Structures are given as structure tokens and as C-alpha cells.
Amino acid sequence: MGKQFSELSDKHIEFIEKQKIYFVATAVENGSVNLSPKGGDSLRVINSKQIAWLNLTGSGNESASHVIQNPRMTVMFCAFEGSPLILRAYGQATVLHAKDERWDTFAPLFPKSVAARQIFVLDVDLVQSSCGMSVPYFSYEGDRDDLANWSTKQGKEGIEKYWLKKNQKSLDGFETEIAKRSGLDVE
Numbered sequence: 001m002g003k004q005f006s007e008l009s010d011k012h013i014e015f016i017e018k019q020k021i022y023f024v025a026t027a028v029e030n031g032s033v034n035l036s037p038k039g040g041d042s043l044r045v046i047n048s049k050q051i052a053w054l055n056l057t058g059s060g061n062e063s064a065s066h067v068i069q070n071p072r073m074t075v076m077f078c079a080f081e082g083s084p085l086i087l088r089a090y091g092q093a094t095v096l097h098a099k100d101e102r103w104d105t106f107a108p109l110f111p112k113s114v115a116a117r118q119i120f121v122l123d124v125d126l127v128q129s130s131c132g133m134s135v136p137y138f139s140y141e142g143d144r145d146d147l148a149n150w151s152t153k154q155g156k157e158g159i160e161k162y163w164l165k166k167n168q169k170s171l172d173g174f175e176t177e178i179a180k181r182s183g184l185d186v187e
Contacts, residue, residue, distance in 0.1 A: 008051075012087060164184060
């Protein structure tokens with residue numbers, strides 16, 4: 001049933017590239033565990049040992065606050081059509097903001113968006129596949145454009161104000177560093 005690998009195989013990468021949704025999990029020693037669904041054109045396999053994903057503006061900023069304290073991250077993919085499969089990539093993540101030195105290395109890999117908040121780079125330590133035989137079938141109908149429409153309406157200045165108001169602290173009060181690392185003035 002379950003198999004473990006030290007890196008992503010070509011078959012794993014091919015599977016990942018077909019997925020329309022993936023899930024990201026982070027946690028710190030004390031506080032809430034975060035599990036977030038992600039979609040759209042927001043994930044890239046850099047190589048067999050590295051994945052990057054674009055984090056768009058949202059109501060919370062848990063992944064950033066967790067990775068600052070504890071870089072462990074799991075990214076999970078599930079087959080909702082075809083042969084059953086659950087694939088998890090475990091590793092150590094780094095969070096990048098637009099003013100960080102490595103941002104310009106990864107940002108061009110993703111579609112431009114005013115909602116772009118961070119990029120997470122996961123250095124993969126372990127890959128695990130499992131059967132996924134109980135994961136139900138779902139049909140992909142399309143991506144939602146709600147966030148793109150909202151963020152376009154807000155514009156860069158509105159998004160940055162939102163970050164200052166809603167994205168500086170996690171649910172548990174942990175710092176996300178979004179103001180400091182994005183060069184925003186805190187009033």
C-alpha cells in the first residue's frame with residue numbers, strides 16, 4: 001500500500017502537474033495546526049527535491065507564521081479521478097516575500113497577481129504514496145475567479161492595507177513578518 005521515496009519520481013511529478021487542488025499543512029509546537037486547500041495555477045515542481053507554491057492573499061496567514069517558527073511543511077495531492085493515489089511531500093519550507101532576495105528567482109514561474117503575498121519553497125525530505133482507495137471521485141468544473149476579481153478591485157494599495165489589517169498575526173498571535181518583509185509602514 002504505502003511507499004516511501006527520498007525524492008519525487010518522474011511519475012510523481014507527472015501526477016502533481018495534473019492536479020487542480022492540493023493541500024498544505026504546517027504546525028508549530030504550541031498552537032493550531034493549519035491545513036489549507038490551494039488551487040489555481042499556483043504550484044511548480046522545481047526538481048525532484050523542491051516544490052514552490054504561490055500564496056495569494058487570504059483571510060489568514062497561518063503558513064507564514066508557522067514556517068518562520070518551524071519550517072516543516074507537508075504538501076498533499078489526491079487523485080479525484082482515475083486511479084486512486086494520495087501523494088505527500090514532506091520537508092522544510094522557506095517563506096519568501098516580494099522584497100526578499102530569492103523572490104525574483106521564483107516569482108516569474110507564476111502568473112502575475114496583485115494578490116501575490118508569499119512564495120513558499122519546500123525542500124523535500126520524504127515523499128510518501130498511499131492508496132487513496134477511499135477518496136471519492138470529483139469532477140473539476142473550473143477555477144473560481146472570486147479572489148482575482150476581489151484583489152483586482154482592491155489594487156496594490158488596497159491589498160497592502162488588507163495585509164496590515166488582517167495578515168500580520170496568525171490565529172494564535174504569531175508574527176507573519178508580512179509588514180517588515182514587504183516594506184510596509186505600520187502605523
